[in-house]
Amino acid sequence: LLILDGDKIIGLNGSLARLLPNPRAFYLGCGLNALLPGLRPQTVPLDCEADWVLQLAHETVPVRVIAQTVMLDRRPHLVIAVRDQRERLRSEQEVRRVASTDTLTDLPNRARYNAVLAARCASHRAGDGGFALITLDLDRFKVVNDLFGHDAGDDLLQRVAGRLRSVLREDDFVARLGGDEFALVAEGLGSAERVHHLADLVVDLLSRPYLINGRVFDIGASAGVALHPGDGAEPDTLGRHADMALLRAKDDGKGTYRLFEPGMDARIHARRRMESDLRRAVQRNEFEVHYQPQVNTRTGGYDGAEALLRWRDPAGGMIPPVEFIPVAEETGLIVGLGEWVLHTACRDALDWPDDLRVAVNLSPVQVRDPKLAEMVAAVLRDTGLPGWRLELEVTESVLLQDGAATLDTLNRLHALGIRIALDDFGTGYSSLSYLRQYPFDKIKIDQSFIRQIPGDAGCAAILRAVVTMGTSLGMATTAEGVETAAQMRFITSEGCDQAQGYLFSRPVPQDKLVAMFAVAMFAAGAVPA
């Protein structure tokens, strides 16, 4: 508090005196200007506080002032309250800092990144060299979190932040966008060579080993680069294009970087369109299940049929599975679709002769689902199909996933009486050693081998070896893609148990299949009741 008589200071209280460099007496008799330069007694507001600065010896303190008139010795005096604002301003700044900072790594956060990117895009003029936006993503970070806990994961992210800071030059900017995503804004790189050099350096830097609590983590990182303004003048476009380049780097095997190219836009758009079409198709149920019969090589009769998913788009065309299955797997839509196929196939099989089996494919994504065996059991219960009439086909890639969990899932399915078949044998990572460990009832030899027999000696030898191995392990063998009578004769003579292919039938809808089965039974003299 400060008491004025006219323009003269006649009193200061203790708390104000403590702020000031000189003793209290020094100020008595001075003008208001000595402490609050430029402030005149008449203009000090009476109703609300005003910002001003308090003059100390060599520095100033931000303050707020408000005045009141009081009667002293029957004369009006002005009493001015002076409030130090330093603490408030500091805490406000701290709040702003916290709001724009990622607390784990102490890097700017996504909100700050958005603001900085927008500001940089706005302030750059055409022809001034622009800047590069690099978005980054760690390649195997999830493994660290899952296997070694969040403490190890947090430690690692802090180290990543430290390494990224080491490449920053003046005016560069790095932020953590969330999870294991980071972004770097690099100014004035000028030449393409320097852009490549920086991207390579950043990937190298983050791919170096991390030593945490006696363990070595080899994580790796991928980066996508978009250049302002050529790849996008607006922050949204630029950011999206850097992300597309990043996706491309990850698709190309990770541990690398890619610069944005206009073609990526089209490819990713096509991919997105496929994804949204697929979601719509699931909702409208544009799918059908077709069946390809499997023939017993000894009797020549039918053993059953394999269920195959077909997508008929509204225009009437068929979309090949190779185009939509990978998208369905990546988006997780395969889980629902797979269940629908299973349900449909089990229900349809009830209309077949009751000694025939139905084979249904399982995607690796489904096999990874720990609830798969329960789901299959529920479908059998709902439809009433006996377990022994169902055969589930898995590909070799399934075996590369978490071995113990996969084995457990397959064993639980096997325990339901379901037969398990190994599909497309020979195309993947064929290792004879794992065949023994898994409960396979049947090996399906890939059509790429069958196509070349009996002419190709190598393929013939492979077929013979697989049949022999199957026999010794107690597993049946099926030849896929049998198209000619010569192929059929050869596989039969080699002891293959079953054949499937165009020689017998293409995949057909349920009604056609049922008709084929009926004809076969009629021919065999067993007319259905």
Add this chain to the structure above:
Amino acid sequence: MPIQRLLYQSESLITGTETDVRDRVAAIVAGAQRRNERDGLTGALLFVDGLFVQVLEGEAGRLEATFERICRDLRHRRIVLHEFSEAPERVFAGWAMVAVPGGGKGDGLFTPAAGDLPHAARNTVLARAALGLMRDRLAGAAPNAGCR
């Protein structure tokens, strides 16, 4: 007392005349000596044909922190960690950091191609060979202040 030891190799990004490069590598060794003495670490650095091979040994936490600083260093790249394991005793007990003389028999170990060895092979073959080679080269050299 068991200690932790690591051995890595990396490609140098230091450019300049032969003298410049030598001076800068010497400065790296001098800086490492100072810090390692403080942190109780010992080790050796071999610089040959643009490749660094460094051994560091000491208490695990200090070693990890030092390696992280090495990984933030922009003067080299393509770091390959060949060994990171517990060891019964220090090999370079006399040296906080020492430059191993290069240009002799056995330096062919440290070619970029050696980095292509499968991981397990790198660990056992290269790390052991490199460690032995560096120790032999230092036989008879005067120790600087290190940890005994």
